[in-house]
Amino acid sequence: MTGRLWPRGLRARLLLTFVLVTVLGAAAAAWSSAGSASTALVTSTERRLTESIAGQIGAITPQLTYPPDQDALDRLRAAVGPDTLVTYRNLRSANGADTGLVTAALRAAVRTRKRLVAQRITAGGRPWLLVGIPIVITGPDGARTPSGIEVYAVRDLTGVDRQIDGLAWSAAGTAALALPPAVLLALLAARSVLRPVRELRDTARRLAAGDLAARSPPQGADELAELTVTINEMAESVQTSMATMRRLQADARRFAADVSHELRTPLSTLTAVVEVLATATAGMEADARESAQLAITETHRLVRLVEDLMEVSRFDAGTARLRREEVDVAGAVRDCLRARGWLDRVDLAAPEEVLLRLDRRRLDVIVANLVGNALRHGGPPVRVAVSASPEQVRIEVTDGGPGLPGDVVPRVFDRFYKADAARVRTPGSGLGLAIALENARLHGGDLTAGNARGGGARFVLRLPRNLEGA
Incomplete structure (x- = not known):
């Protein structure tokens, strides 16, 4: 729940954090000031009331007679x-109904301590000072003797409470006033x-899109500037590495094409010789x-x-072209199997x-590579299934063997890749599946590898119905 409420964008989080910190800081400062002022207000009010009461008592006590009678007590209470x-x-x-608020604890404290005692209570939802x-009695010799007279005064602190509430609202208003400048400062900070x-x-996106020359000029000398320099150095290193890799790939492709081309003539002669030898x-x-x-x-x-190297070289050079014609796909698959003597070994x-x-020629190459x-x-049985829909034609080749290991599936179309390192002398060149995939893509289709539900390898060729743009 918290993750959904907290904003995800860096800008929004920065703004919210800055505003929260500023407003909470202002609120804490205002609240602390209001608390201090409230405490000081209560203390000063209590001191003022107690001093006033003590002064009034001090002014009338010299006129009292001891022991006092009822009249003396009334005059003291009136004063x-x-x-x-x-x-x-x-x-x-x-005098007054509020005198009933005087507590037994206060009386006990006055009699025990024999000095002024103040107590704050809340009664009827209102604050009171007791x-x-x-x-x-002070004698001629300065000795102080308790007279037994006790004076209790009750004072309403509601006015002080209202002043405290006003201070609290003032603190809240101060925090609210801090919000607009906090938002403005947050916007400025977030922008910078x-x-x-x-x-x-933006630089990272350009790099991801292939623009390896993209760079960001570092600004200032903070951590972001250091990060910018690091990313620029990384981009420079990647650009250098990619340039070297492209050069090596181009050299390798040119070498393969040149070698394949140069081998064609002596191989033609050698083929003629071996045919005679056969x-x-x-x-x-x-x-x-x-x-x-x-x-x-x-x-x-x-x-x-x-021949496979020559074909791969044409794909790499972008010179491979389709020779489109109207083809019966089912008939072409059947002809491919018949030409290689596989009709009795494959269920079609x-x-x-x-x-x-x-x-048609490239389709024959794909099917021959997959079935071969x-x-x-x-392992047997090897099955080839052709199906069609309004969107595509699908050719599926499955076998009854052990299937493809999980680590082989992602690399099965790699050039010269062999799943079994010990099986190095096979009739294939190691390029068959790679060429089949390139031919499928040249048609605008795709070729995927995996395992059938009941076991065995499964290759699926998908060719779109609309090949006009291929």
Whole structure:
């Protein structure tokens, strides 16, 4: 709940934090001042009332007779004022209903301490000050003797309470007055702090979009300036590394293209020689025939590798082009399997006719790579299913083998990647699935790898119906 209430944006959080700190600081200062003033007001009022009562008593006591009679108590009570209670043993003089607020605790304190005692209480929802004073007789020799007369005065502090409430409202008003300047200062602070942050954000976005020359000029000498310098250094390092990587990739692609091109002529000659050699193996000795067959197999493998490298080079150079024509996809898949002698080893499920404008040769390459991979590395049964919808044509190739390990799936389309490091002498070049993926993308489609629900590897080719823009 707290996470939903607290703003997520840095600007909003900075503004809110600054305003809260400023307003709370102003409120705390105002409240502290109001508390101090309230305490001082109560103390001064209590001192003023007690001094006034003590003065009034001091002015009348010389006129009293001891022991006092009722008349003396009445004169003393009248001199102190309303809401006053005067007692002497069994005699009592009271004026005002509020004298009933005098507590037994106050009387006990006056008799015990034999000096002025003040007590603040709340009764009827109103604050009161109770003052108790024992009258002491001072003899000619200076000895002080309790006279037994006790004066109790009750004073209403409601006026003081209102003044305290006024101080509290004044503190709240002070805190409220601090809000507009706090917001203004927060806006100014947020603007000055967040400007370099926004510039860093824009620079990071440009870097993420591929503009490796993007930089942010450092401003000042604070932590944000240090961060800006660090990001600029990082961008410089990334730009240098990317330039070096692109140069190395371009050199590698050019090297592969050049080598493949240069190998075509000698390989053509070598292929012609091995074809002649293949016709003569029947009359050879067993060892010589085995060596000849090995040379023929490796030559054909080398030819396929060079052809695949040439194809990859065309993809890298962006020169690969589609030769679109109206093709029956189901028939093209069936022809691919028939041409390689796989019809009796593969279960094909396809409708009678699925027409699509595409490059027939490249579709043949995709299907041949997927089915050949399933036959070599998977297990029976190998199934090919062709289906169509108004949006796309889908070709799914599955096998009954152990399937693809989890760490293999993300890399299965990488060039020259082999899941089993020990299986290095396979008929394939290690480029088949990579070429199949490039051909699928060239058609505007996609090729994905995974595992079937019942086990075994599963490759799905998706070709969109609308290939006019491909």
